[in-house]
Amino acid sequence: MHPGSIWGLLSVFLSLTLGGTKAQQTNYTRPVFHCGGDQVAESGFVGSEGFPSFYKSNSKCTWRLTVPEGNVVTLSFRIFDLEADSQCRYDYLDVYNGHSDSTQKLGRFCGTFRPGTLISTTNTMMLEMVTDSETQSRGFVAFFSGTKPYANDDQFCGGKMTKSQGEIMTPNWPEKKYPPGTSCSWLITVEPDRVIQVKFEKFLLEADTYCRFDYVAFFNGGERDDSRLIGKYCGDQAPQPIITNGNELLVQFVSDLSVTSDGFLAYYTSVPRGSQPPTVNSGADTRTIPPVPAAKPVEPVATLPPPVPTTTKYVPPPLVKPTRGRVTRPNGRKPVAQNPLCAKDCKRSGTIKTSFCSSEFVITGKISSLTLGPRGTLNINVSLIKAYKAGRLSIAQVGETMAVKLVSLCKKCPLLRRGGSYIIMGQVDEEGRGTLEPGAFTALYKAPHNRLLMSITNQPC
Known part of the structure; x- marks a missing residue:
């Protein structure tokens, strides 16, 4: 995307906000972002050095x-x-929950999937961006603001909790639905030699396959390298009991500005360390179906005739050579239809540039699993490296990894292997899944391809 287009997307945010903040700027519409710094303000923008130019x-x-x-x-x-x-x-x-890297880490982020809203438990937060000597990209821009923790009578949404047991609930529980545009953050700390267990009694948040709108997220706290996402949940199915790795737990609840629901009520308690194995969760929502172990694609098996009496030795009739994608037996049985797409030559159509323009999504990623689907299709899970063109493609956060789901309409073509890294282009169905026809553009991906794809991204189709 051209820098001018990027600023076009941001113009509304900047014109409404920058005039009353202390963000570093040369005028009200084009701030200058430097490498780090301290910002003391009610709100403002923070961005990578030189944005929208490539960072150093x-x-x-x-x-x-x-x-x-x-x-x-x-x-x-x-x-x-x-x-x-x-x-x-x-x-x-x-991103850290305070002014030091010794405080709890709220998350580590990379790639092109935009992180969700992050909330501190105090009036301070720290961002630290690290780059290596090779690939550079545009960077980031984020808006920060100071917000009051939600309070209603004796209910308090968020805060520090140090008792060995207690409860957490959404605002307005149980009288009415939680309000839109709510951000709550609880930091729970128990005795050093114990861990925290959370059990839900009621749970009803706005449903979304990837919990993008309303959700509650749990993070292990304490040690710097242990501040990792335990799980992110939404929908109407209560999560299984959650157990931390240590004696600190960060809980974040976020609702967007549209649909609301009843909310949740959960109880936490401290339990002896090692009494139960720590919770292992992919970070997907409660409605996600567990991934099926990868299976090696197999050839379709022709239908066998009815059993023959054991007194007679049975010799199966020979198969007749397939004609026009159909398998026929000489006994007059109804032919078995084959996937018509697979009858085509397994050859990609178009160049990398023409395919880029005609495709609804263009990504690079590593194939994490391949499983057979109905009618000769293949389900593909991809660990995302970079999205150059996403459109309506659904991108999910699974732990600290971004992933997409694709469906190949013919399991044999295009040929993809588990564990390989590829450039993949295709269309998007109504469910947000990427679809690949036999002629879809795929190619093995290597790091130098990034510059080529970025160059195509900045060219008009």
Whole structure:
């Protein structure tokens, strides 16, 4: 995307907000983002150095945000584009619940999937961006603001909790639905030698396959390298009991500005360390079907005739050579229809440029699983490296990895192997899944291809 187009997307946010903040700027519509710095304000923008130009290599930038006392920091990303890696090892952004990397880490982010809203438990937050010597991208822009924790009579949405047991609930519980546009953050701390168990009594949040709108998220807290996402939940199915790895737990509840629901009520208690195995969760919502183990594709098996009496030795009739994609037996049985798409030559159509323009999505990613689907199709799970063109394609956060689901209409073509990294282009169905026809453009991906794809992205189709 051209820098001018990026600023076009941001113009509404900037014109409404920057005039009353202390963000670094040269005028009211084109702020200048530097490598780190301290911002003390009720609200403002923070962005990678030089945005919307590509960020620098071999850099480390730290931003410290402070909002007025009595508020918490809410951070919402407007644009996010860093080098993608399934484990965020190269270029990444860390966000901390305070002004030091010794405080709890709210998350590590990379790639092109925009992170959800992040909320601190105090009036401070720190962002730290690290880049390596190779691939660079556009970077990020985020809006921060100080918000009051939700309070209603004796109910309090968020805060620090240090008792060995207690309850957490959505605002307005149980009298009415939680309000729209709510952000709550609880930091629960128990005795050092114990862990925290959470059980839900009631649970009803707005449903979404990837919990993008209303959700509650749980993070292991405490040790710097242990502040990882346990799970992110929504829908009408209560999560299984959650157990932390240590004695600190961060709980975040977010609702968007549209649909609301009844909310949830959960109880937490401290339990002896090691009494139960820690919760392992992919980070997907409660409605996600567990992934099916990858299976090696097999050839279709022809239908056998009815059993023959054991007194007679049975010799199966020979198969007749298939004609026009159909298998016929000489006994006059009805022919078995084959997948008509598979009758085509397994050859990709178009060049990388023409396919880029005609495709609804263009991604690079690593194939994590391949499973057979109905009618000769193949279900493909891809660990996302980078999305150059997403459209309506659904991208899910699974732990610290972004993933997409694709369906190949013919299991044999295009040929993809589990564990391989590919450039993949295709269309998107009504459910947000990527679809691949036999002629879809796929190619083995290597790091230098990123510059070529970025160049095509910036060219008109």
